[in-house]
Amino acid sequence: MNSIPSVYDASLIQFPKILDPRGNLTFIEQQQHIPFDISRVYWIYDVPGGEKRGGHAFQEQDEVIIALSGSFDVFLDDGTAQKIVHLNRAYHGLYVPKMLWRRMQNFSTNAVAYVLASCPYKAEDYVRNFDAYKTLMREGK
Template sequence: MSLSKCKLIDLPKISDPRGNLTFIEENRHFPFDIKRVYYLYDVPGGAERGGHAHREMNQMIIAMSGSFDVVLDDGFERKRFHMNRSYYALYVAPMVWREIDNFSSGAVLLSLASNFYDESDYYREYDHFLRDVRGGK
């Protein structure tokens, strides 16, 4: 199952009294080249993001500030991850539906993606996603 591939990854954290430092190196901390970086911020209270899956794209999600929940669903199982530390990254494999909610005030979500934006890579309708994952397509 795709959900079994999704996991929290501890990123390096260098503690210093002047402030902590965390770094990310592609193909070292996660298994793909970074093609796109984007971030979500100023999400209104009660709003949800995500609500889609990708056919091929790999993704890392990091809470740069504040907190939020990521619900992952491979069509057979659902799992909720509470993201609230900037030294944890959530790896999201292809063919996993994601919903993001419970944003705290001031939350910033950073996404590192393996692909450039391509609308044809998206599942926007949950029933279409379920049909393909459960039908083995």
């Protein structure tokens, strides 16, 4: 049986930041700065005021979520405990392991959420019903 993930397994990662008076630079290398190989990258932007994104868990996919521009909160839930992480720096990423419920909310104007994913898109990897998610967590899936 896999270990059951907890919101405390999610962690903030600080990426390298090269300071320069002409503008700063940050970079990410798979397996160096994040704990998986990158299979997919996507970004979320132009989120209308008050809207939320996410509201699901992944059965296999790990992610790192970055606020490339602006800010937003990531709400995490493991079926028992909850945690909110505020992202507002392009050199920080939030590692979210598989089987943690996540929802992005409180987007600032012009916020861009940049997501590095460990798996290609597969609709069947999503758990979109929270009651079904809690059942899976109780069963230790």
